Amino acid sequence: YSSAVQKFSQTLQSFQFDFIGDTLTDDEINIAESFKEFAELLHEVELERSMMVQNASDLLIKPLENFRKEQIGFTKERKKKFEKDGEKFYSMLDRHLHLSSKKKESQLQEADLQVDRERHNFFESSLEYVYQIQEVQESKKFSIVEPVLAFLHSLFTYNNLTVELTQDFLPYKQQLQLSLQNTRNHFSSTREELEDLKKRMKEAPLTCKLPGQPTIEGYLYTQEKWALGISWVKYYCQYEKEAKTLRMTPMDQKPGAKQGTLDLTLKSCVRRKTDSIDKRFCFDIETNERSGTITLQALSEANRRLWMEAMDGKEPGSIYHSPITKQEEMELNEVGFKFVRKCINAVETKGITTEGVYRTVGSNIQVQKLLNAFFDPKCPGDVDLQSGDWDIKTITSSLKFYLRNLSEPVMTYKLHKELVLAAKSENLDYRLGAIHALVYKLPDKNREMLELLIQHLVNVCEHSRENLMSPSNMGVIFGPTLMRAQEDTVAAMMNIKFQNIVVEILIEHFGK
Secondary structure, eight states, X not given: OHHHHHHHHHHHHHOOOOOSSSOOOHHHHHHHHHHHHHHHHHHHHHTTOOXXXXXXXXXXXXXXXXXIIIIIHHHHHHHHHHHHHHHHHHHHHHHHHTOOTTSOHHHHHHHHXXXXXXXXXXXXXXXXXXXXXXXXXXXXXXXXXXXHHHHHHHHHHHTTOOHHHHHHHHHHHHHHHHHHHHHHHHHHHHHHHHHHHXXXXXXXXXXXXXXXXXXXXXXXEEEEEETTEEEEEEEEEEEETTTTEEEEEESSOOTTOOOOOEEEEEEEEEEOOGGGSSSSSEEEXXXXXXXXXXXXXXXXXXXXXXXXXXXXXXXXXXXOOOOOOOOOOBOOOHHHHHHHHHHHHXXXXXXXXXXXXXXXXXOHHHHHHHHHHHTOTTSTTOOOTTSTXXXXXXXXXXXXXXXXXXXXXXXXXXXXXXXXXXXXXSOHHHHHHHHHHHHTTSOHHHHHHHHHHHHHHHHHHTXXXXXXXXXXXXXXXXXXXXXXXXXXXXHHHTTHHHHHHHXXXXXXXXXX
């Protein structure tokens, strides 16, 4: 047993974590380096060890085995299902696109339904697979370290190590437990955001548009004339609406043909009439670089509609195209400031010592009722939050909802990247100075709102003994609220932990 522990100590000494992202938080660095600390302790105490640790299996081996079997094993099963569903979907899609439009309508509808079902299955499989990979990578930070920490504690307990060694280890252990808890909190908040993103992607899988990315991209088939007749060639296409540029990259290289990426400038887009061609889901485009029309085939009717919307496509014979309207969003205005001040006053008056204040969630119905009443255009702000009609959970949830649904977050999209980079710095003095400087780059009304909110969070944290809400806890709650990213991606959400750190720094160094 002693030999095994010595080998284990060597493993810990050389073990290195893989992390998602390019930078670690202070807590993650602490966790990543903890194994070296453990290794040194094990080496020292093993020289005097004389007893077996009877419960090592329950504390260490089984949790790690369960993690491997349940988490990693489950991820492998997801991968198998993803590959199987993908192969099935693409096989069916190829057969489907070769169907003639002259077949019976009932047969075509049935074929469409089959493809839609397989597309749905494949889309869900891919989402679940990517989500599972992310979850197992993130959860291992604490799922692996915590069993090892428990094992170390059992060694000290059951082997009657000297009081001096135990006392020396306690401060480090407490700091590590705090780091683990902070990392777990960051994981929980990121997980909630990812669950919400996954839900929204399932509801509207074909409408995702990222800033800086093409307006729409995907596979299209193009009708081309070859020496042996007409052929349909598969391209991966990327269209940028503002510049009206279409990039087409061939996927199936024809023998003897010299095909390269085409960069075209769009002039017009018109839906192809069904009775004018022996293929479905077709539309014609005209470009500056090519004479005549180019006939393209989308993957489905819904896919064709998306391409035509992006290209401002017209119906045959039509000269008008209806623009897509967007619902107005909430703004940072006078009524909003009044709402925030009233919420803060209510919380500090009657709820500042409430356990878990801001962490506990109020009823969605009551939150909507409060917001509708306060922002009623007929009498905006005419709501008494001090009355017994509104409980603290409703008020705090309404405040978070308002801040979360502003058209632009309080700390602005423009400064988001710089703030995250500042939080990633390993130099604590630079980190504080950079965030200090960036706060003063905010527009006046944004900085005024930020000061109002952070001052309130400082007041709440001063009562942390009663409400159990530390600056770190508040960072987890208000990081994504005050500093959400403009793009909805998993990569952006992996930076949520740094958003939380920014808010935590603002609370701890409010005076500066």
